[in-house]
Amino acid sequence: MSPSDASPTASPLSQPAVDTDALIIGAGPAGLFQAFQLGLQGIQAHLVDALPHIGGQCSQLYGHKPIYDIPGIPVCTGQELVQLLEAQIAPMAVPRNLSQQVETVRPLDDGRWQVGTTAGTVFHARTVFIAAGVGAFVPKALKVPGVEALAADQLFYHPSQLDMVQGRTVVIYGGDEEAVNAAIQCSAEDGAKAAKTYLMHRRDAFNAEPAQLAQLQQLRDNGAIEVLIGQITEVQPNGELLKSVQWMDGDGNEHPLPTELLLVFQGISPRLGPLTDWGLALERKQLLVDPATLATSAQGIYAIGDIVSYPGKKRLILCAFHEATMAAFAAAEYLQGHKPLLEYTTTSARLHSILGVSHS
Template sequence: MAAVIETDVAIIGAGPVGLFAVFECGMLRMKCVVVDALDAVGGQCTALYPEKPIFDVPAHPTISAADLIGRLEQQAAPFSPTYLLGRRVERLARDGETIELGTSAGDTIRCKAVIVAAGAGAFGPNRPPLDGLPGYEATGAVRYLVARREEFRGKRVVIAGGGDSAVDWALSLKDVAAKVTVVHRRPKFRAAPETAAQLEAAAARGEVEMAIPYQLHGLKGDGSRLEAVVLATLKGEEREVPADHLLAFFGLTMELGPIAQWGLALDRHHIAVEPATCATNVDGVHAIGDIATYPGKLKLILQGFSEAAMAAHAIHPRIFPGEALHFEYSTSKGVPAAAWEAV
């Protein structure tokens, strides 16, 4: 339902950096609304690799993407953010000192500052050109991401693609699926050499079937329930692979969407910011995480976390004009009691 919401800061993007921005703003007594085009928080961590381990988050020698998002949600929870999911911000306007955002669901957000934490922008899967695709997408027979691998237990799964996602999920699902078939147009994969070698070894042991050199050619079923995937070579030779699910990993189509029309200074589809504050050239709008760029920028989650803190401190004077901000460490300042109750 469309709503009119008054808040201090609007955060566009509910990925890890956007979630940490809620915490940093909350520590400075600033309320946040978070908007994301996906139906769940987590951004690409949730949509693309929830079960993959991440190794460069401080204090976590290894942590799965899903667990990282869960902990960031827990960290943000004491500050009671409002989440508007399954919609994207389409409009930015000004009303005096107030910034007004409009979403695709008709919501209006009135705030004093905006933090764009939209990763690489709005993204969606590259879909294979197959007849009847929408019907199978609607039932989950054809998918472009894996949220829970348990959903594929005992199922016949065809995985198409030659990159990291295809190889990683083939290795992961072979232990739960009844059968995994990997479809690729050539023997060489674009995945990391180590995991590509693991896939080759799994195929040699009969744990994974390799359909090479084949491409997707068609879907067989009743329009919603999948029965088989039709493959074809470049020479037109066809074969059918019985399947309950097709996972198509052909990468993502990424774009800034309506954000590109806001007058922001762009640098190769990224938003140029001032490194010390993450401020853009549009007053009151900051950008952090993968979507932000400046000299020396590293596309690391941990750098995005730092940018969230810098943006929050830079925004504070807009929310509390004339109030001196005395920097305090969290160890001495503490956090709301609810944060400890949730641990």
């Protein structure tokens, strides 16, 4: 499990630097298509994102909502769009570095950029592409007395894996789809099964798909999950170990609840964070770029999507796709020293080779 699953501020020890032609900050639709366009130019890229999964804002906020303005796709959900983009970059085998936020971007003497993340990962990248949307999405922290004393393996924010719940008493705090799904998984017979699962939310209404809600109700009825309507007011540790949580019901009454693990799903929020310290030209919290190349004020750093500003900019996914294409061509010229040929995926043997297209 990634350290960022355990805490929004985890910063493990550094690792050996990863050399890459391009580093894409943000694994939402814009970042995924940027990886595709770079791949067509023969440029190796890595993806990095603060979330534990790809898709960014699109999958997190619009996962099950319909989108109607993607060319050639009359309607799809945010999650379906992400799945299609993921399938599109599959031939490029783009490495993903998830659950980590970029903290530092510094120039190296040889013209590359040194990029460091909250997971201790260090990249030496010839080019950097910022596709961070409205900022890095990070979990909203639980702010109650006692939280700071907990060890990293006692409190988890939006964990992507649930192996740690095996045989333990767990409180899942939240009311969205992720929280409901975590409660169901903790009670599943074929997975890591908790000894006791509590699902706590401020009201007895959960924001999840009907099938999930039906499964949750079934597990409530048979006692596999106990739902508590209220909010946590205090965490009571025994040293670094979680002993119990204090929670308040709708009538204002306080109750102690012994537990061993706390999984928090309070949602996520976008933050520009350290991006404002990277020395790039900003205007109203957006990066200023050249619309012809999507180049920022720093050589070798490009930006696309909602994070950028230029005359006529429209904050639409389809515009970000165009920007990714322009940025990839500009980066290819920057890296190779000459303008790349304009080739078409319908006829180019080189592109067919990259995409794994068979002519048999």
